[in-house]
Amino acid sequence: MAKKQKTPGRPKAVTPKGFRDYFGVEVTARKAMLDRIAEVYRLYGFDPLETSAVETVEALGKFLPDVDRPNEGVFAWQEEDQDWLALRYDLTAPLARVYAQFRNDLPTPYRRYSMGPVWRNEKPGPGRFRQFYQCDADTVGTPTVAADAEICAMLSDTLEAVGIARGDYVVKVNNRKVLNGVMEVAGILDPADPDKFAAERGIVLRAIDKLDRLGLDGVRALLGEGRTDASGDVTKGAGLSGDQAEVVMGFMQARRDSGAATVARLRELVSASETGRTGVDELETIADLALAQGYGPDRIEIDPAVVRGLGYYTGPVFESELTFEILDDKGRPRQFGSVAGGGRYDDLVKRFTGQEVPATGVSIGVDRLLAALQAKGRIEAEAAGPVVVTVMDRARMSAYQAMAGELRAAGIRAEVYLGNPKNFGNQMKYADRRGAPVAVIQGSDEAERGVVQLKDLKLGAELAQEATLEEWKAQPAQREVPRADLVAELRRMLDRT
Structure with missing residues (x-):
């Protein structure tokens, strides 16, 4: 007697882990916000660009969450012809490929904005999804920091255009050259051998980026032997000596009551580094250009604590922080935090062309910005139906x-x-x-x-x-x-x- 075949079960109606569905009011609110952002970008002379959601892994390159494992963090698969393809991790790597591919047909500088979903194959968590929307604007082909100052001004205008009132945000600006100068003074960056002490610098960068969460004492521990958190988990430190750590801590505490005073303190810290002095000069120029356009420290300010995590930033870096308070899941007040960030990345296109192509840009986290607008009551929980x-x-x-x-x-x-x-x-x-x-x-x-x-x-x-x-x-x-x-x-x- 023939064995009865097992009837396949019904598929489960569940959203894949780390992904979510968006319904009416959410989709409508996002589109309305993106339309307002695009309006500001067009006013500044930026043109729209849509790139493929799929890139070659080679084109995405080594600028992913874990620089030691360049193919981690992406959804990738191998084609029959052996090429590896992946869903785009961000909107910047595709821009570098587009500019390298079509540079003879594009104007220089090339100013573009791009909006759409990106995918990251990372461990999901509360409010952390594997697919999310980004909204980018970049200028490719000019080395002048006037382009960086313009991006900061445009970011300020964009936040106000979507409903974040002046006083509820600040665009913070730093410079990776200043930070490199600090590393050089601290003895963990050798200009003649950039790869030397790379692991230590990576730990230092991550430590600085955790200042808001860990405080000065937590960061100081990470600069030294390491840190043990409340659960008993141990995080390895950079192994800096006391004197080396104090140089880095001095950099993090360099912010003063005015931009000019902050710049002066930074200049003291990096006086022994040519790279650091160049970075301070660029910061000073950005502050002057912003002020000349009417963007004072209430909107754009110099803040040495800003460190962007990705490895391709080479100069000015910036981050927009929302300063108003919201209540967390336990009813405790906390600041909303960052909704956008970016900076200068002069080496990214070079991977394709072999020639340095200066570029700078910003990326807005669309979902976080929508959440901020909801927290401020600028988006209704329910939209009117038909x-x-x-x-x-x-x-x-x-x-x-x-x-x-x-x-x-x-x-x-x-x-x-x-x-x-x-x-x-x-x-x-x-x-x-x-x-x-x-x-x-x-x-x-x-x-x-x-x-x-x-x-x-x-x-x-x-x-x-x-x-x-x-x-x-x-x-x-x-x-x-x-x-x-x-x-x-x-x-x-x-x-x-």
């Missing part, structure tokens, strides 16, 4: 579709109820779930008299919760209007909401 035309008589479906067509032609979002029309209560429940502001009702009696009923669902809900009997009578949530006035009356009702 007007719902109810169905009282199946035989008159064409008349209901005609109503919806008129509303759409007038620019009013509308739909006809296409479920089972038998139970009118179910139609009202559907309209509520859709967030419909108004329901259009026309039975055979109304049709004979040439009228329609307009039920103001939003007003009805408000009156049901708060209104007195007198207010209810004075503001009826349902009214009868001539069929010919359907569009005009609906528009008036929607304008009031």
Whole structure:
């Protein structure tokens, strides 16, 4: 007797780990925000660019989360011809490939902005997903730090354009050349042998980047022998001597009450390093250019604590921090933190061309910026749905579709109820779930008299919760209007909401 084959089970309806689905209001809010950002970028003369979501692993290069394992952190697969392909990790590496490939056809400098999802094959966690949106703007082909100052000014304008008020953010600027100068003075960077002490420098960079979370004592421990956290986990330190660590700590604490005072202190710290002195000069120039355009320290400031994590930054680096407080999951107040960052990366295109091509740019974390706007109450939790035309008589479906067509032609979002029309209560429940502001009702009696009923669902809900009997009578949530006035009356009702 033949063995009965096992019937395959049904697939589980679950989102893959580290990914999520986005529904109506989230997608609409993101598009509206991206449109406003694009408006600012276009005002600054940047052109849009869309690149493929897939790149060769070779093109993505070694600028990934773990520089010791260049193919880690990406979703990659091998083609039949042996080439390895991967989903893009960010929007900057594809830009470097595009500029190298089409440089003879593109203007120099080339100014572009790009928006879209990126993918990172990393361990997911709370609020940390493997797919997320980025919004980048970059200038390729000019070495002047005027381009960096412009990016910072544009970032400031962008945050204000999407609804982050002045005073609720600050764009912080530092320079990797200054930091390299500090490393040189501390004895962990040899200009004649850049690879020497690379591991120690990596630990130092990560330690500085954790200042907000660990504090000065935690960072100092990481600069030395290492640190043991509350759970007992040990993080290896850079192994710096006390004197070496103090040089780095002095750099992190170099910020003063004014940009000029901060620059002066940095100049003292790196006086023995030519690279460091160049970096301080560039910082001073950026501050002067920003101030000349009306961007004072309340919007753009010099902050030595800013360290961008990726290895390709070669000069100025910047980060936009939101300064207002929110409540965490446990109800404790905390600052929202960073929503964008970037800097100068003069060596990235060189991987393709063999020639140094200066470039600078910024990347906005779209999901974090949306979360910030929600925290500030600038995005409604629920968006208004379409007007719902109810169905009282199946035989008159064409008349209901005609109503919806008129509303759409007038620019009013509308739909006809296409479920089972038998139970009118179910139609009202559907309209509520859709967030419909108004329901259009026309039975055979109304049709004979040439009228329609307009039920103001939003007003009805408000009156049901708060209104007195007198207010209810004075503001009826349902009214009868001539069929010919359907569009005009609906528009008036929607304008009031």
